[in-house]
Amino acid sequence: MSDWPQHIHLHEEGPREGFQIEPLPIATADKVRFIEALADTGLADVQAVSFVNPKRVPGMADAEAVAQAITRRPGVRYTATWLNLRGLERALQTPLDVHGSLQISASESFSQRNTGKDTAQTLQEQRLVLDFCRARGMPIKSAIVMTAFGCNLEGAIAPARVVERVEQLQALLAEYDMPLPYLRLADTVGWAHPNGVAAVVGAVRERWPDLTLGLHLHDTRGTAMANALMGLSLGVNHFDSSCAGLGGCPFAGHQGAAGNICTEDLVFMCEEMGIATGVDLDALIACAHMAEDIVGHPLPGKVMRGGSLSRFR
Amino acid sequence: MSDWPQHIHLHEEGPREGFQIEPLPIATADKVRFIEALADTGLADVQAVSFVNPKRVPGMADAEAVAQAITRRPGVRYTATWLNLRGLERALQTPLDVHGSLQISASESFSQRNTGKDTAQTLQEQRLVLDFCRARGMPIKSAIVMTAFGCNLEGAIAPARVVERVEQLQALLAEYDMPLPYLRLADTVGWAHPNGVAAVVGAVRERWPDLTLGLHLHDTRGTAMANALMGLSLGVNHFDSSCAGLGGCPFAGHQGAAGNICTEDLVFMCEEMGIATGVDLDALIACAHMAEDIVGHPLPGKVMRGGSLSRFR
Numbered sequence: 003m004s005d006w007p008q009h010i011h012l013h014e015e016g017p018r019e020g021f022q023i024e025p026l027p028i029a030t031a032d033k034v035r036f037i038e039a040l041a042d043t044g045l046a047d048v049q050a051v052s053f054v055n056p057k058r059v060p061g062m063a064d065a066e067a068v069a070q071a072i073t074r075r076p077g078v079r080y081t082a083t084w085l086n087l088r089g090l091e092r093a094l095q096t097p098l099d100v101h102g103s104l105q106i107s108a109s110e111s112f113s114q115r116n117t118g119k120d121t122a123q124t125l126q127e128q129r130l131v132l133d134f135c136r137a138r139g140m141p142i143k144s145a146i147v148m149t150a151f152g153c154n155l156e157g158a159i160a161p162a163r164v165v166e167r168v169e170q171l172q173a174l175l176a177e178y179d180m181p182l183p184y185l186r187l188a189d190t191v192g193w194a195h196p197n198g199v200a201a202v203v204g205a206v207r208e209r210w211p212d213l214t215l216g217l218h219l220h221d222t223r224g225t226a227m228a229n230a231l232m233g234l235s236l237g238v239n240h241f242d243s244s245c246a247g248l249g250g251c252p253f254a255g256h257q258g259a260a261g262n263i264c265t266e267d268l269v270f271m272c273e274e275m276g277i278a279t280g281v282d283l284d285a286l287i288a289c290a291h292m293a294e295d296i297v298g299h300p301l302p303g304k305v306m307r308g309g310s311l312s313r314f315r
Numbered sequence: 316m317s318d319w320p321q322h323i324h325l326h327e328e329g330p331r332e333g334f335q336i337e338p339l340p341i342a343t344a345d346k347v348r349f350i351e352a353l354a355d356t357g358l359a360d361v362q363a364v365s366f367v368n369p370k371r372v373p374g375m376a377d378a379e380a381v382a383q384a385i386t387r388r389p390g391v392r393y394t395a396t397w398l399n400l401r402g403l404e405r406a407l408q409t410p411l412d413v414h415g416s417l418q419i420s421a422s423e424s425f426s427q428r429n430t431g432k433d434t435a436q437t438l439q440e441q442r443l444v445l446d447f448c449r450a451r452g453m454p455i456k457s458a459i460v461m462t463a464f465g466c467n468l469e470g471a472i473a474p475a476r477v478v479e480r481v482e483q484l485q486a487l488l489a490e491y492d493m494p495l496p497y498l499r500l501a502d503t504v505g506w507a508h509p510n511g512v513a514a515v516v517g518a519v520r521e522r523w524p525d526l527t528l529g530l531h532l533h534d535t536r537g538t539a540m541a542n543a544l545m546g547l548s549l550g551v552n553h554f555d556s557s558c559a560g561l562g563g564c565p566f567a568g569h570q571g572a573a574g575n576i577c578t579e580d581l582v583f584m585c586e587e588m589g590i591a592t593g594v595d596l597d598a599l600i601a602c603a604h605m606a607e608d609i610v611g612h613p614l615p616g617k618v619m620r621g622g623s624l625s626r627f628r
Contacts, residue, residue, distance in 0.1 A: 152624075154627050155627075157624075157627055157628055192621050193624065195584055195587035195588050196544055196584070196588060197587070197588045197589070198587070221617060222617065222618075222621035223580065223583050223584075223617055223618040223621040224540055224577060224580030224583065224584070224616070224617030224618055224621075225540060225580070225583070225584050225587075227537055227538060227540050227541040228540040228541050228543070228544040228584060230541070231509055231541040231544055231545065232544065264537060267536065267537030267538070270508075270536050270537065270538070271508055271509070271536075271537070271538050271541060274508035274510070274511070274538075275508050275509060275510045276510070300613070302615070302617075303537070304534060304535065304536055304537030304615075305535075305536040305537055308505050308535035308536040308537075311465075311470075311506065314467050314468075314470055315470055
């Protein structure tokens with residue numbers, strides 16, 4: 003384990019991951035103050051909202067209102083997600099930092115269940131995104147492969163399948179003469195284990211040695227921190243994460259939506275290991291408590307309860 | 316990361332770690348049925364109780380009653396902890412599998428706070444234990460170094476300090492012509508990070524290459540699984556753990572007593588990685604739910620909520 007990065011880049015997804023699944027409505031003003039507080043901790047990328055069907059995801063019906071209300075901190079990128087061209091068009095009407103991105107599932111069954119599209123249809127949708135981006139001179143800055151480690155419908159996913167999906171995206175990008183600078187590998191439903199992380203990262207690296215890789219790790223089965231450690235040991239230095247472990251509440255039946263890896267737990271571990279995060283851990287812990295106050299139930303983060311070590315040093 | 320063990324040995328500490336800190340009394344019968352259920356999962360070592368001052372730890376006042384009531388499963392060892400000779404004497408009056416063991420803290424300040432004894436007095440206490448064991452022909456089967464990675468009173472603990480403490484214990488054992496077959500390194504208050512685990516394991520290994528090492532990892536700051544992964548990558552194959560993460564309740568103010576690494580989460584990760592545990596994961600998950608029913612509040616285990624992957628395969 004000697005390929006540790008010197009610093010990591012975190013993409014904070016708590017406001018989007020967390021607030022979109024809460025059963026009770028969260029006030030727009032609460033979302034905004036949480037996003038602003040996160041941006042004050044040193045986090046450079048904060049995902050604010052998702053532009054999705056408000057009938058399917060009522061918790062994100064105020065996405066535009068949130069996006070408009072944020073007082074922006076210079077140097078911070080406020081990002082958003084969207085599932086299709088319609089969502090992207092909505093996102094572009096806001097002041098958020100929207101860039102072109104592609105998405106695909108390693109598991110075809112998951113894709114059909116999640117978006118109603120099989121792989122061929124998903125690739126067609128990505129073509130529409132590419133047309134749209136090219137017409138506006140928007141570069142494609144990232145792609146994500148969901149269910150890259152396993153899926154409740156298809157079981158374990160072979161690393162070769164992930165490579166195949168990335169090849170499909172790369173072939174599409176080549177048609178548009180666009181490069182892919184950044185690829186995220188997502189453990190969407192909590193199947194990843196450290197050897198699996200090593201296998202998928204290794205397979206993708208072997209094929210595209212210069213492609214920057216990021217990990218999106220859900221903690222459904224308690225392995226997120228160990229999976230992140232394996233990623234770190236291989237030099238992976240981009241991680242999605244979620245303040246307080248927002249995005250899954252193990253205490254309210256959100257079993258299928260367990261939270262992303264907890265940002266402040268990951269920051270704690272990295273900083274203790276000498277891997278810089280650029281984040282003020284104590285300020286981030288205060289955000290985690292704010293998140294718990296806002297959602298009104300316990301969240302799974304650990305260091306928010308154990309506390310940082312700064313008071314002992 | 317190539318030194319993975321083929322199988323690991325787990326020492327289940329949930330009944331002792333968990334029930335001793337619960338604010339409300341737990342019925343003796345509930346403790347017994349939980350211990351018996353754990354022993355039915357394939358766990359070979361289950362720590363049932365601690366023999367400590369009932370005025371200080373009222374949750375363990377029924378230790379003798381629990382020990383007497385357990386219907387023993389052949390092949391399972393039912394263990395106990397004790398802090399001093401008086402506790403050891405009590406333990407030996409029960410049918411539990413009591414063996415000689417030594418204990419010391421790396422942090423002298425923690426030792427004084429926890430037991431009222433400094434290092435010299437602790438060593439004197441260990442001498443009494445050695446006298447006692449020798450007189451009864453009981454071998455010393457293990458030793459533990461507490462606060463081996465850090466301490467709220469003294470901060471980070473240098474690996475050399477851990478080596479010094481083990482040398483002190485080894486010197487004492489040499490006087491009695493007794494070997495030390497097994498050493499546990501405890502992250503008692505949640506200071507360990509993966510590099511720290513590697514440093515301490517490495518320092519002890521360098522000095523005593525043939526000594527079997529175990530890790531006792533608290534998840535105070537969310538790093539227990541990552542710390543275990545680092546231990547596994549170094550070939551460590553003995554772990555203390557706690558069903559459902561019993562031993563700390565992050566939701567009831569037990570901040571200083573955060574739980575041990577969660578047994579079923581560790582079992583899940585190891586089995587997925589091809590490291591055998593000998594444990595039936597689904598049976599263990601059922602125990603975790605039983606534990607939550609018994610204590611009456613949420614416990615921090617993850618796979619008990621996410622579920623095993625057996626139903627998807």
